Amino acid sequence: MPKNEKICIIGNGGAAVEAVKALRENQYEGEIHLVSDSAQPAYNPMLTTYYVSGKIEFEAMFPYGCNMDLYEQYDVTLHLGSPVAGLDTKTKAVSTASGAVYPYDKCLVATGASPFLPPIEGMDRERVYTMRTVEDAQKLKEALEKKPGKALVIGASMVGIKVVELLYDAGAEVCLADMAPYLFPLAAHQECACVIENRLTDKGIRLRFGAGIEKILEADGKLSGYFSDGKPPEEADLIAVCIGVRPNLGFIDREQIEIDRGILVDDHMRTSDPDVYAAGDVAQGMNLLTGKKQIIGLWPNARYQGRTAGRNMAGAEDVYSGAIPHNITHFIHMVFSGFGDLTSGTRTETEERNGGYVQRAWNGSNLVGVNMLDSSCAQIGIIKSAVEKGLQTGTPAEFEQLCSTKLRDKLLLEHFKRA
């Protein structure tokens, strides 16, 4: 690859850093320009709640180091604190809001996602918080130090439940609301969600499901959240909106690059423009389970995608076939782990053992989703890997075996038996 080549990376998260590493580790010697609105080193949004709780220090939110050493080591030209305003595939240039223009030979869009705020009255009020960025974390941490008496969390998501825990631990009276009829609507089966909901209710956390937020008013120093069910509003000193995130792609010209919910990418992380790649929470890659493209906003997925993009941009061909949605989280003395799709299969089964709750969803003879609550979750990785592998190779292993205790033994035997 010629030394005078220019690569421009937009964004500065896990996907961007993995791309940088992959470029240099695959002998790319040209220029790397990294343009980002953030002025900080790459951080991991998942760690923000850990910082607010005091479990980790501020510096620990930056998994690649809380300094610029890594960028120096990989010879990256940084343009931080400069939001990108446009990407023109005709002139092959990235332009920033401040008027700078960076030409590229290849470009990676790794701009991530931002919290979704519904377009309703009151979302811009001072005590309405989101949880995504380092700044969000700092603001919520300060707010918790003021000991809010009552708090409302909107969005029973993976982030929402962690924020509920933060507020609960800070001694606040907490209400968790969601438009969906039950907790973790994307990750949990309703029955498993119900088990969690009962435990939350026992802790004094109020749940208000099945109604969307319509407006947030403020009077006499109190916020009030009004919902679509018309019932009395929810009063609070603090409101956190954790409905979900939307990809940051406002600067993309839809005529030039194909977009669905996110930027559509192939298994090389290439977009509809052959010189533009996308990775991370902005990219819509393959969901192995459905065979359809979907944004799967997970840290490992972002890193794999970024690395694949970097390798391909460096000319070392690499393929990332996709992922299946998965989560593991703990909150208020519970551990919840799940992967796949719990709602659209043909049947589910539940099992309670050793104090744990396990639910599996099947589509015919294929395992398509698992929820585990409070069990040691010891087999979750083995099962998830087996399902992924079956989907990747198009040869699902004997899925009837997956639920039996023979699973681990059988799979391991295949690894070790004589060739």
Place this chain on the structure above:
Amino acid sequence: MSKAIYFDIDRCIGCFACQSACKQENDLAPHTLEEALSQTAPIWRRVMEVEQGDYGQETVSYISLSCMHCADAPCVIACPTGALSRDKESGRVVVNESKCIGCKMCLQACPFGIPQYGKDDLMQKCNLCLDRLQDGEAEPACVASCPAKALRYGDTAELSKKEQTKVAARLVLATGNKYSAGI
């Protein structure tokens, strides 16, 4: 120099010496029955019994399993804090406990169910007897204790081509990635 432990299923007699030696070497307490069932007490190397074949024709094999120190380890990618890393020189996948937050992302990523969590909720696992080898011993405790030579500790570069292919095939199977084992 990158080294690894190799396991030969045809030589293993299921004596559990490696499992005991590992626990002694790494100061891991014995399991109670309850802890064994719920898998809540750390164990870095585990021997498992596997039955195969149909009724009347069963055979029993044993598998001694510990961290595979995958060349492209899914746990390293999944770790949100950078607590897990792979040392390219030695080939070890190691956990930095001061960075671990006990989130169990690694448990969901590992195809072998290796990550273990102690009473402090932090992840722990086999580190290829880092301390022991630094003290001058030639082999990890499990390998040294194996009477059947089913476990072998060796330089990856010294393996025969056939063995390398076999090992790589296992890792590819495990991680689903052709970059495993550097081939």
